Ligand code: SF4
């Protein structure tokens with residue numbers, strides 16, 4: 001028998017508020033999970049995660065690897081018969097996981113996201129080489145992916161110097177605003 005967890009409405013309401021998505025329309029048809037190209041790396045299928053949020057399984061949902069493995073590619077929503085914006089729900093769950101300081105399901109992915117954001121804050125654009133170097137330094141893992149990195153350099157997919165936007169003040173405003181929200 002399925003049992004609703006205490007506070008199940010709180011979690012669902014909070015995630016609906018954060019994401020702006022009413023996922024109660026979900027039919028649990030599993031089309032999203034069948035379409036998702038990244039399910040192999042997830043501990044819960046996307047439709048199962050939605051059900052967990054509806055049922056108030058807060059700890060399991062916020063600590064799941066699924067919310068970090070999702071890359072927001074929108075494949076699931078383009079097939080969903082109810083047009084549910086699952087990536088927005090994932091964003092809401094990631095936001096809540098960080099706000100609550102729970103155990104992060106995929107700390108390396110979070111660390112990578114943070115390095116991406118740092119270069120956006122600095123230059124207004126991503127700088128892939130710097131992101132990779134800072135990430136590798138943090139992990140103290142210098143050799144894995146070396147071959148891929150060299151191939152990318154050779155094909156000029158990695159710029160040695162960052163390209164920057166002109167209006168740095170706009171960036172300061174965006175990052176200041178986000179740190180308050
Ligand atoms: S495809 Fe849409 S309706 Fe079907 S399970 Fe996924 S989110 Fe729910």
Ligand code: SF4
Pocket residue numbers: 035036037038039046069070071072073074075076077086087
């Ligand atoms: S947005 Fe996330 S859940 Fe949806 S298909 Fe892409 S990776 Fe899978």
